[in-house]
Amino acid sequence: TWGTLNADKSNVIVLNHALSASSHAASTKADPSRGWWEDFVGPCKTIDTNKFFVVCANNLGSCFGSTGPADEAKDGKLVGRHSSI
Structure with a gap:
């Protein structure tokens, strides 16, 4: 997320991205x-994080922070059909 949620929670922008992209729309301290x-999200940019609270999540099943059938389970075997997606 970027920016600060206001008291009445009316300043939220949700970014939906392409299936191949991660949720990393703009740099953060972390x-x-x-x-x-990067050119559009941030202070004094098109999506101004001084005004808006911006949320961008990874797509379910994506390779960015989600588990899929090709991932290895704790036992070293592929997750396969037991995937959480």
Whole structure:
């Protein structure tokens, strides 16, 4: 997320992205690497994080922080059909 949620929670923008992209739309203190919408999300940019609270989540089943059939379980075997997706 970027920005600050206001008291009445009316300043939220949800970014939905392509299936191949991660939720890393813009850099953060935790991850300063350039995001895929770095030129548009941030203070005084098109999506102004001084005004808006921006949320961007990874797609379910994506390779960015989600588990899929090709991942290894704790026992070293592929998750396969027992995947959570």
